[in-house]
Amino acid sequence: MATYSSKSGKFHPLSHVGPICALQSLKTLDDVVLAGEGPVLKAYNVRSGQLIAEKRVFPRNKIHGIKVYENTEPKLVAIFGGRSLSVISFDDIKLPGNPVRKEYGVEDWIFAVEFSCDGSKLYILTAHNVVITVDVSGMTLIDTRNCGWKSILYSGCIRSLKDGRVLICCGTVMDGILVWDLNESKLIYNLKGHEGSIFDVELSESGEYLVSCSDDRSIKVWDLAKGSLLATGWGHGARIWGLDFFDFGDQDEPSFKVLSSSEDCTARVWKYIKGSSELVQEKLLVCHTGRSIWSQCVNDKLKLGFTGGADGKLKIHDLNEESRSGYKNSSWSISKIAGQTNTIFAKGEAIKGYYDFAQGLVTLSSEGKFFVWKDGFTKWEYLFEDKRFTSYSIVTGFEGKRIVVVRNKEGNILMVKFDEQCRQVNSNEIQITDCSKVGNMLTSSTDDRLFILTESLNPTDPLVLQEVDEQTLEVKRTDLLPKPQGEKVSISAVLYDRDTDYLVVGSRFATILLYDLQGEPTLSAYYKNLVKGDTVSGLALASAKKETREIFFYLTMKDCRYYIINIDEDRKMQIVEDNQLQRGFLEGLLFDGNGDFLLYGFKSDVFYIWNETRQFEVARIICGGPHRQWSFHHSIEDGILRYRFIFTRASDLQLIQNGTRDFKEFINSGLHGREVRSMCVMNGKDEAKLLVSGGEDTTVKLSELKSDGSIELLWTQRQHGSGLQSVHPVNDEFVMSSSAREELFLWKVSQEPRSCLCLYRTIKPSSSHPDLRVMDFDTIEIKEQGKAVGFVVATVYSDSHIRIWYFNYEEKSFKMLINGQYKTCCILLTRFLVLRGKLYLMIASTNGHLSVFDVNSDLSRYFKLDGNSLTVLSDKFEVSELDNLIVDQQIHQSSIKALDLRYILDSEIVVVTGGDDNALILTRLIDDGSTISITPISFAPDAAASTITCVNILDQDKVFVASVDQKVRTWDISRYDLKLIDDQYTTVADTGCATVADFGEKGKMVVIGGAGASTCKL
Amino acid sequence: MGKSSKDKRDLYYRRAKEEGWRARSAFKLLQLNEQFDLFSGVTRVVDLCAAPGSWSQVLSKEIFTKDHSPDARIVAVDLQPMSPIDHVTTLQADITHPKTLERIMEIFGGKKADFVCSDGAPDVTGLHDLDEYIQAQLILSALQLATCVLKEGGSFVAKIFRGRDIDLLYSQLGYLFDKVICAKPRASRSSSLESFIVCIGYRPRAGWKPELRPDLSTEEFFQDMGIGRARLHSDLAVDDEERKVAPFIACGDLNSIDSDATYSRGEVGRSLDPVQMPTAPPYKRALERKRGEQPSE
């Protein structure tokens, strides 16, 4: 192997987001949770979410478990991962700087540790069911014991009991759970009942109960006194990895709860009541994405659960929502309401419509009875009866104004204004006269303007817009808004913006109407089918500019798509962000106290609120599905989202309102739920760096890469149908991504109203083969007077095809220019080359060859090469055959997995390649004017112990290389000779991609992706 | 999530069906043999983690369709049941269990084997370090058996995942075999971590006798062998274990089917001839140099 030269090229790790494999809460220090993130131990405050302390514990191994010895306060922390172990005093965690000094080790994988009751000894359970006892003060071995059964385990748990016994439970690879006594080295039980590997076992503190979970997706509760199975719980949709006890009932009512977490990315709460043979699922927490939840713990005192995922997210769960101040869950039947208000309901009379005006709910019965639910939704009051308002009435209101608006099918509109005590302060009745037959009615309001928009059932009638005075409830003005000629309109959402004086109306048939209310109201523009789906379900203002009358707004479609839309000064509509949720009905959007983007709606039998920014479910209310009367009210109080969901179920009115909390909902929001496959960095606004990453989880994510190395997730795009292959920028505004099913997507990155990603164009697949992958691509920009007007892109495929396309931002369509096939092997990488002013295309494939095609003669018919970009000469484009393979040189034994190049002269390029064969090769490509030759110059056959997956040339001297053996190395290439400069370990497993961000004066940063992402500084 | 899983019906799969192999894995063994001539003179084989049995099929055909000694024997072991294969004794058992090894040795009736192979992989959890560890344990169990039944000079082949600690295994195997090579047949996808460790020329450790005791874990079995495995110290010191990179050899003809490629039905692409004639790739020399070397040198 090459020798080290130490001075330059060293990495300094900055930040890491990746699988969280260990979590531990403390009994004597409530507000702290400890997390193992890679090899680093972190302590967080659960109330503020802040990082209190962090310490690197191991040089290589990930932390897989944490155990704390506490008496009146936390004293000692034992941390383990793989075969490594460390014991430090709790106070030392907080000491600044320096990694943990001492790493200890045993010869086998550690599954569990436990302190003796007095904290003097530490028991260590290994993967072969051996317990090693260690004297903690000197960290010396006392003895090793086993129960005569040394097969391989998948899980284990040790408990020091008050009576002096030490119990060991272990989950084997096949069905059984072994329970043994350490002092006697004797097997007590081999509990049978599960099928397959046992992935977690947990003993209750008293040693009375054991819970276990396995491959078979069930959770089992065992009685340890008898060695018998007590109860089983089913529900998880995949393997279950973790279990914790909490909430033990008292002697009179023996019960407990269990938190479980799974490969299905959900955590669940289960309740066991003594005597029952069923473990009942009480709560479902949809909280992670991608592969799995890897770790969990419970703080029994605060009733908080914590989960850590493969997605790097650390989520906090409220396990006792019901007891939080402000929480409400109540149900009122018609007869209960009748009883309390002393009214008599007719047979079949039901509550038909309602409006939540924050302090109360106004309801209307099918017979025209008005009620208000008041006093913090505890009391009902009968208001009045108006027989004109019966079944077909609409009940709505003006948000934040405590004004309820009710309209019947005859066009009578009744408005009632309430005060904070839910007393009526004013009311007024108006009439719609300009509609032949009234249809839907919507309202919109700003601080000082209130509008009612009504449509007629007669399609030729205009819309009626009435402005209402907030005090008198009189109509200030009525306008007729014409509909676009010959277009079907059925209004479903409305938004009035004060700054631009625009009224945006959402309709069915994917139609958006824009009315200009300045002066005589006119239909300014309408947009049909620019958004996909049918019904616009929600509209919300993002930002607007008064001077230019430009407006940005959010829009949800009922069929699960959402958009950010811009209408510019020329009233041209552009989509800034478009995205979709998996399934269900999307009803609207809102922002929480952090500014996170939240969506709400229905799926199967639940109403959900989903945090789209951080990718977790905020709330899930079982309501029976979307086909019912419902109302959703929300506000931000002290930075916390407060919501109230009221719905009708079996003619009862049900209310769920969340309470306040003094802890965070999450600590980290994480990144991809599976391996990161490709990444690139773009320049954002105000020198911000944007990271675009594509994952095996099929998502493309946009994040901000901060100069301290941290990565903050902004958006997740779900439009790819399979795991990502490549992500590269075209320039700072456009980025492309590719995957199987021949998907090649062009995305536009916008900075307003926030950084977001919008699918701009796609290339139509040539076949329906699901496995046909666009492996890689490269682009060259086309400019006109210095302005980017399009680009040429070369795409390479898993079926050995090579294609070159032309794209123009005006026409927004891809035109194929060149089509051809290399061999039959899979092409992995491609790059355009410019040699002596001519264009070539280089490819690298699974056969280990570097090949060069001359594409100049074909492309020069249309383009002129101008430095690094092209200008269009002729647009008479046609498809030509790729037939000019000029070099086909084998370099590696098999797949070339990574490649980077650097120009030395306009006729000479240095190419560095890394392969599946562990080799790193420096190759020179020279164009002597008549021929192009590729000559390997320097060859490091064992440059890594495994596949090299990343090669990034950093500057004229150095190249960064990463490989699947979890090594990152820098090599000196200054003298055409590969020399190893730096060799470090990375905690990112399945190391698969890297990108370099240039922070100018602050230097360069490398982002390494795989199972997680790490940043380091050079 | 079926969404991201690749289409399994590739050309190797189709060819395996045509040729009567139970799994496409057969081509991996065939390509390894093409490169290393593993089967020559081999009549007694242990095929570990063998279900559904394509490796056993290949071996059975190789050994029993030719002239063979009356001692010729194939034992195939797997956790899963296997339907019978001509001339193959199947055993449904866990190879990590000490008893299994005893049973295999009984079938061999005290005689040695020429070749031990294992294509085993555990059910992966997705935790890379744990999966790699369990895989290493499976290889270790196979090796444990190999050290008990393999004749001096015999060969050992096992599936590996080339993850972060694979260099530990390379180093340790280097103490037991003349040659240790990491081989990747073209039938194995380059997008997967899978490779095969090919160990040729078994040299038992001098002064060390294998001892199969049910109370010894696989780890303990190797403890005194002196191949550089970490052990438990009274001060819990972390052993700085030796790491070595085994030479890598891609096997199978470059023109054979590429398991990463997508083939459209029946179509074989037109091959382009390059203008410049290729020269010998750089690894050719390196491989020649490596020939006969072992990585522990």
Ligand SMILES: C[S@@+](CC[C@H](N)C(=O)[O-])C[C@H]1O[C@@H](n2cnc3c(N)ncnc32)[C@H](O)[C@@H]1O
């Ligand atoms: C890839 S398949 C082997 C395919 C086989 N070589 C063929 O050609 O048909 C891997 C096998 O390893 C087996 N296996 C995994 N762990 C095992 C263990 N501990 N003992 C025995 N077999 C095991 C699995 O049951 C599985 O059938």
